[in-house]
Amino acid sequence: MTSSSRRFSDILIQKRTCKSALVRSRISVLDYAVNPYLGCAHGCVYCYATFMARYSGHSEPWGSFVDVKANLPEVLAQEVRRRKPGRVGIGTVCDPYQPAEANYGLTRSALGILGKAGFSVSVATKSDLVTRDIDVLQDVQDATVEITVTTLDENAARFFEPGAPSMDKRFEAMERLVKAGVRTGAFFGPVLPFFSDRADKVEQLFEKLSRTGVRRVLVDRFNYLRSKYPLIQGWLRANRPEAVPHFEKALRQPGWYRQRLGETILGARKYGLDCRVLF
Numbered sequence: 001m002t003s004s005s006r007r008f009s010d011i012l013i014q015k016r017t018c019k020s021a022l023v024r025s026r027i028s029v030l031d032y033a034v035n036p037y038l039g040c041a042h043g044c045v046y047c048y049a050t051f052m053a054r055y056s057g058h059s060e061p062w063g064s065f066v067d068v069k070a071n072l073p074e075v076l077a078q079e080v081r082r083r084k085p086g087r088v089g090i091g092t093v094c095d096p097y098q099p100a101e102a103n104y105g106l107t108r109s110a111l112g113i114l115g116k117a118g119f120s121v122s123v124a125t126k127s128d129l130v131t132r133d134i135d136v137l138q139d140v141q142d143a144t145v146e147i148t149v150t151t152l153d154e155n156a157a158r159f160f161e162p163g164a165p166s167m168d169k170r171f172e173a174m175e176r177l178v179k180a181g182v183r184t185g186a187f188f189g190p191v192l193p194f195f196s197d198r199a200d201k202v203e204q205l206f207e208k209l210s211r212t213g214v215r216r217v218l219v220d221r222f223n224y225l226r227s228k229y230p231l232i233q234g235w236l237r238a239n240r241p242e243a244v245p246h247f248e249k250a251l252r253q254p255g256w257y258r259q260r261l262g263e264t265i266l267g268a269r270k271y272g273l274d275c276r277v278l279f
């Protein structure tokens with residue numbers, strides 16, 4: 001039920017109440033999931049979570065609305081008393097450190113509640129705001145943070161992830177987390193044809209990652225971008241036409257692309273990163 005709404009910059013923010021905060025996760029390595037926000041101001045063009053707009057009755061474009069589960073800390077505090085401790089994914093659907101978190105602090109509250117109740121957490125984000133919570137993360141047993149990186153081409157990043165922090169901020173965040181002793185990895189995905197899949201691009205990225213101190217990288221390709229391609233194609237044609245054949249070949253020949261990308265990733269092993277390819 002909506003209790004209030006206001007505009008935060010040009011994002012429609014609505015405070016809602018939730019009935020449940022700790023839900024069973026379908027991801028094999030997690031027991032539960034907590035998602036303090038529905039909708040995401042990062043507004044990534046390739047976002048897999050856009051289907052959530054339908055379930056929440058939003059007709060606004062993805063990236064322009066965020067529902068804030070304002071009572072999530074109270075609900076979660078009750079639920080952890082009834083549930084067996086396990087591993088909790090924070091932000092399995094929408095980014096838990098998107099800009100609204102700076103105001104509402106729901107992710108920070110959730111980490112504190114889960115940590116005190118003996119749950120372990122796995123945080124996924126694109127935002128350096130996660131470093132604000134280093135003190136809380138240090139107190140949660142077996143806390144891990146995964147920061148997503150996609151491309152070092154800032155111009156492309158602004159199109160694909162218009163509301164997300166720059167790659168440099170993400171690298172800085174990794175470095176700060178690692179230095180603070182928080183187990184931190186990188187999620188390299190979706191790998192964008194032309195912008196981030198060529199050997200020199202992968203090497204540059206891995207070299208930067210290795211300098212942050214992270215040792216783990218999960219890599220995922222862009223297979224779910226197929227349905228988003230009509231929108232992507234328009235931008236590519238207008239701004240980076242040289243990338244069009246690369247995207248289209250990757251979509252037309254997924255088997256070939258998978259193999260080629262796998263080989264390219266293997267070629268970047270020299271940076272000493274423990275790399276898991278998820279395709």
Ligand code: SF4
Nearest residue numbers: 040042043044047095
């Ligand atoms: S940060 Fe994640 S949840 Fe947010 S728009 Fe991008 S892909 Fe979607």
